[in-house]
Amino acid sequence: MIGRLNHVGVATPSLDDSIALYRDVLGATQITERRSLPAQGVTFVFVELGNAQIELIEPYGDNSPILGFLEKNPKGGQHHVCFEVADIHTARDAMIEKGAKVLGEPRIGAHGTPVIFVHPKDMGGVLIELMETPREGVHS
Ligand code: CO
Numbered sequence: 523m524i525g526r527l528n529h530v531g532v533a534t535p536s537l538d539d540s541i542a543l544y545r546d547v548l549g550a551t552q553i554t555e556r557r558s559l560p561a562q563g564v565t566f567v568f569v570e571l572g573n574a575q576i577e578l579i580e581p582y583g584d585n586s587p588i589l590g591f592l593e594k595n596p597k598g599g600q601h602h603v604c605f606e607v608a609d610i611h612t613a614r615d616a617m618i619e620k621g622a623k624v625l626g627e628p629r630i631g632a633h634g635t636p637v638i639f640v641h642p643k644d645m646g647g648v649l650i651e652l653m654e655t656p657r658e659g660v661h662s
Pocket of ligand 1 (some may be wrong): 529531577602604617651
């Protein structure tokens with residue numbers, strides 16, 4: 523059911539530091555402008571890798587879901603893995619049917635298409651994001 527790997531989410535206490543790391547040390551040349559999703563408590567950029575992306579995520583606001591992760595991982599770290607699916611509601615229903623814990627209702631994610639998150643306890647310890655494939659077939 524899952525399709526291509528869209529991105530790996532990496533939480534960071536400093537987007538500036540992480541952008542510098544990926545640009546200056548790792549040599550990434552394509553990094554998107556920073557954007558915030560206040561409703562989801564995140565500010566982010568995408569590092570373009572050709573075959574997938576790295577989503578660098580910094581907390582936004584006092585209720586950011588990233589804050590708890592950074593308390594446990596003060597330097598940041600790998601936060602989630604995002605796979606594309608054809609239809610988010612079909613994917614959500616299938617996850618629930620198979621006994622996985624889906625966190626909340628589908629909502630618009632950083633790519634402008636609906637996403638859900640599946641609890642790591644049912645996913646081998648990895649927080650999984652499922653994201654509906656953008657209609658144009660490209661990620662931006
Ligand atoms: Co993500």
